[in-house]
Amino acid sequence: MLSVKNLHKEYENQPLLRGVSFDVQQGETICLLGRSGSGKSTILRIIAGIEAPESGDVFWNNQNLKDVPVHKRKFGFMFQDYALFPHKNVFENVAFGLKMQNLPVDFVEEKVNSVLAKVKMQEFRHRQVADLSGGEQQRVALARALAPEPRLLMLDEPLGALDRNLREKLMDELRLLLHESNIPAIYVTHDQEEAFTIGDRLVLLNEGQIIQNASPEDIYQTPKNAWVAQFIGLSNLLEGVIQSTQPLMVSTRIGDFTINTGLPQNAKLEDPVILLLRPDALSMTDSNLNQFQAQVLDDVFLGNQWRVKIRMSDLEFSFLVDQPIRIGSMIKISIDPNQINLLQDEK
Ligand code: ADP
Ligand code: MG
Numbered sequence: 122m123l124s125v126k127n128l129h130k131e132y133e134n135q136p137l138l139r140g141v142s143f144d145v146q147q148g149e150t151i152c153l154l155g156r157s158g159s160g161k162s163t164i165l166r167i168i169a170g171i172e173a174p175e176s177g178d179v180f181w182n183n184q185n186l187k188d189v190p191v192h193k194r195k196f197g198f199m200f201q202d203y204a205l206f207p208h209k210n211v212f213e214n215v216a217f218g219l220k221m222q223n224l225p226v227d228f229v230e231e232k233v234n235s236v237l238a239k240v241k242m243q244e245f246r247h248r249q250v251a252d253l254s255g256g257e258q259q260r261v262a263l264a265r266a267l268a269p270e271p272r273l274l275m276l277d278e279p280l281g282a283l284d285r286n287l288r289e290k291l292m293d294e295l296r297l298l299l300h301e302s303n304i305p306a307i308y309v310t311h312d313q314e315e316a317f318t319i320g321d322r323l324v325l326l327n328e329g330q331i332i333q334n335a336s337p338e339d340i341y342q343t344p345k346n347a348w349v350a351q352f353i354g355l356s357n358l359l360e361g362v363i364q365s366t367q368p369l370m371v372s373t374r375i376g377d378f379t380i381n382t383g384l385p386q387n388a389k390l391e392d393p394v395i396l397l398l399r400p401d402a403l404s405m406t407d408s409n410l411n412q413f414q415a416q417v418l419d420d421v422f423l424g425n426q427w428r429v430k431i432r433m434s435d436l437e438f439s440f441l442v443d444q445p446i447r448i449g450s451m452i453k454i455s456i457d458p459n460q461i462n463l464l465q466d467e468k
Contacts (some may be wrong), residue, residue, distance in 0.1 A: 122147050122305050123168070124294040128177035137163060138174070139329035144274065144429070150299045150306040152320030154313060154352075159326050161309045163417045164277045168307070172193050196431060197271030197304075202276040202400070205261035207251040211242060214250055217280070222269070234373055236264045242295045255283050255290055263295070266304060274306040275278055276297070280315060292318045313353050317341075325349060346464050357398035357438040360466075363390055371396060375433045379410050381458040394410045395464040402460035403440035417446050 123145040130138040136190055137160045144150050152162050166172040168179050170191040174210045179186045187196060205214050221231045237243040240260040248257060256458055258278065266274060279295070296319045299306050308319050316323050317337045325333045325340070333345040344350040361371035361378065369380045371394060378396060388394060418437065419430040427442045433455070446452065 124180040125168065126166070126178045126180065126312060127203050128164065128167060128179075129175045130160070130167065130172075131235050136329055136402055138177075139352055141177070141326070141329070141331055143331055143334055144309060145325045146251050146306045147305055148300075148303045149321050149344075150296075150308055151322045151324055152316035153307055153309045153326060154316040154320075155311065155326030157311050159311075159433060160329060161311075161326060162277055164276055164326075165198075165307065165309060165336075166276065168273075169196055169198060178337065195269070196271045197266040197274045199262050199274070199276045199279050202283040203258055205250045205258060205262055205265070206358070206430065208249065210247050211248055211253070211261050212246040214261055215268050218265065232268055233264075236268045239302070241262045244404040249411065255287055256294075257281075259291055259295075263298060268302070271304065273335070274302070274304050276306060276308045278310055279308075280310075280312075288315070288400065288410075295319060310405050312359050327352075338463075343462065344397065344464065345465060347397075350395075350397050350462075350464060355397055355399065356398070357440070357466065358464075359398065359400075359436065359438075361394050361396050363388060363392050363394055366390060369458040369463075375436065379458045380458065380463060382462055383461050388463070388465060393466055395466050397462040397464055398438060398440075398456055399460040399462065400439070400441045402457045403431075403442060403451060405442075405446075405454055406455065407453075410453035413454055415452055417448050417450050417452060420446050420448050 126142050128138045130143040141164060153164065163172065164378060165404050167174050170186065170189065171204045195422040215233045215237060216229050219232060234243060236248055240263055242257065242260050242264060245257065250261060280291055292315055306399060310316050323333055323335065323337055323340050327348055333349050335341055339351065340353060344353060344355060350358060359373050364370045364372045364377065364383060371380060373396065413433050415431040415433045417429060418432055421428045426443060427441055427445050428439060429442050429446050430439050
């Protein structure tokens with residue numbers, strides 16, 4: 122379907138994109154995830170044809186789109202601010218693009234009604250957009266993007282402007298609507314929770330390059346490097362050096378760790394590595410492996426678990442545990458060797 126190959130882009134001699142490549146398959150929603158300013162919107166503009174890259178290409182079913190103008194690409198766009206016409210009604214907003222194409226009135230009427238039904242807004246068709254709630258406006262914006270039957274839908278931080286409660290509700294709605302529509306979609310966000318909820322696949326952008334491109338499960342289970350781990354909220358990171366490979370042991374400031382999850386590719390003895398201690402790694406059972414002294418700094422009840430913050434040596438870590446622990450106490454903990462990922466430092 123869509124294939125983006127080796128995009129390079131710079132602004133004022135500053136490289137922004139440094140070889141960005143990824144694909145989108147039929148019916149798939151990918152989330153392009155990266156910090157604010159990382160170049161996500163620029164990638165969408167290049168795909169839409171609004172902006173040209175310094176080098177690199179965009180293909181649709183193996184056809185290079187270099188000479189295909191914006192309106193012939195048949196890609197739909199939904200923006201953060203929705204860009205609706207506030208003083209037109211719902212029907213007119215959704216019909217706008219179709220009327221621009223001089224399509225027959227009956228056809229437009231039928232198309233708009235069917236797409237409004239899809240987003241469950243047909244009863245609101247005569248309402249002024251300015252009188253709708255944020256969630257309803259979002260559905261109108263989505264209907265407008267879907268009405269011309271785009272072969273690809275691009276959504277640029279569509280929930281960015283909304284408050285948290287509404288965002289969570291709309292995230293679930295959007296995910297369902299995108300899957301039901303079966304149109305391939307690129308959903309851009311800087312919010313990892315949103316990306317995990319909506320994406321069939323996550324494409325992670327940092328410093329102008331795609332750092333990891335995989336399912337949400339894979340990214341969570343095996344983040345490729347420390348940046349990815351931190352970005353998705355896995356922040357228990359610890360520097361170490363490989364001390365032996367069989368068994369796998371790593372020495373750190375806190376002490377020596379035994380690890381069962383395997384060596385990163387090409388890693389060898391004495392290489393520097395980063396240990397990712399997963400949130401469930403901690404237990405207070407006695408063990409002769411990975412046992413350390415820790416001081417409890419904080420303990421927060423989350424509903425079915427507690428999040429405990431501890432200090433080991435001069436470093437702080439957070440874990441999820443099944444029982445409350447007294448703040449201030451010194452405890453003996455063990456770190457499960459199966460719940461530690463070894464990451465390679467790429468710097
Ligand atoms: P994101 O969507 O990830 O927040 P953008 O693609 O909007 O990032 O922009 C990334 C950076 O590129 C911005 O911080 C800005 O400095 C620069 N940039 C984007 N568009 C232009 C432009 N037309 N002219 C100059 N610089 C630009
Ligand atoms: Mg942007």
